[in-house]
Amino acid sequence: MADRKRCEWVEGTFQQYVDYHDREWGVPEHDDRVLFEFLVLESAQAGLSWSTILKKRESYREAFAGFDPEKVAQFDDSDVERLMQNDGIVRYDKKIRSAIQNAKCFLEVQKEFGSFDKYIWDFVDHKPIINAPESLKEVPAKTELSDQIAKDLKKRGFSFLGSTTVYAYLQACGLVNDHTTDCFRFNELKS
Numbered sequence: 001m002a003d004r005k006r007c008e009w010v011e012g013t014f015q016q017y018v019d020y021h022d023r024e025w026g027v028p029e030h031d032d033r034v035l036f037e038f039l040v041l042e043s044a045q046a047g048l049s050w051s052t053i054l055k056k057r058e059s060y061r062e063a064f065a066g067f068d069p070e071k072v073a074q075f076d077d078s079d080v081e082r083l084m085q086n087d088g089i090v091r092y093d094k095k096i097r098s099a100i101q102n103a104k105c106f107l108e109v110q111k112e113f114g115s116f117d118k119y120i121w122d123f124v125d126h127k128p129i130i131n132a133p134e135s136l137k138e139v140p141a142k143t144e145l146s147d148q149i150a151k152d153l154k155k156r157g158f159s160f161l162g163s164t165t166v167y168a169y170l171q172a173c174g175l176v177n178d179h180t181t182d183c184f185r186f187n188e189l190k191s
Contacts, residue, residue, distance in 0.1 A: 004184040008136050017051055026189050028128055028174035030117045035173060036106055037067035040099045042169045043160035044090050050168070052090075059088025064099060069110075072103035098160040105157045121175065123149055129170075130177045130190050139178045142167045 010021040029035055041060060045053040053060075063086050065071035075083075083089065083096045106116055113119040123145065133139045146167035153161050161169070170176040179186040 005182050006185070007180050007183045013051065016054055020054055022185065025172060026128075026174050026177045026179050026185060028189075029172075030121070032110065032116045033067055033069075035116050035120065036069045036072075036103070037061075038169055038172050039102055039106065039158075039161070040064055040067060040072075042165050042172065043098055043102065044095050045168070046095070046160055046162070046165050048090065056089055059086065063089050069103040069106045072100055073107055075100045075103075095160060102158050102161070105153075109156065120149075120173070124170075124175050128174055128177050128189070132186070132190075133178060133180050134182070135180060139180075140167065146170060 006018070006021060010018055029038070037060075041053050041057065044060070061067060063083055080093065080096050080100070084091050084093060089096075109116050109119045113122075129145075131139070142163040146163045149170070150161055150163040150166040153166065167176070171178050174189070177186070177189050179189060
């Protein structure tokens with residue numbers, strides 16, 4: 001796979017980043033636990049590089065109960081203190097508390113819609129948006145759709161999920177395919 005053309009943002013990076021691009025980024029995700037995982041990771045990433053979070057992903061998985069929203073929603077101040085001592089994650093009090101609050105909101109959305117999957121995919125009529133950018137310059141940081149979703153999430157009590165973070169989430173979970181047209185994954189994911 002080393003000889004395949006990839007999106008330019010992944011060129012020259014570490015293997016875990018390449019694997020993430022090749023196997024996950026832009027792949028339509030419908031598993032609520034994985035959708036919650038990316039909410040936690042994308043909100044943790046705000047203001048940082050994705051590579052920083054990707055390197056800490058396993059530590060996040062351990063620290064946040066395998067990304068089980070029911071368990072994370074039960075975290076209390078002692079869990080926040082424990083997580084603040086964990087150098088395997090981003091130790092920022094507001095982001096940690098946000099993950100706990102977002103777990104509670106996630107469960108409320110599941111209750112209302114039957115699943116978070118149904119809620120989030122309703123925004124794109126249950127079909128990925130295929131943008132077909134020719135270069136990285138054509139990939140937006142946010143869109144009207146991410147503005148709309150961020151506003152709705154905020155209304156529901158979610159935090160650290162502004163429009164730019166939401167757009168990255170949509171890309172990560174495959175609601176949007178922003179692989180460039182010269183990337184081997186573009187054609188694989190557009191069908």
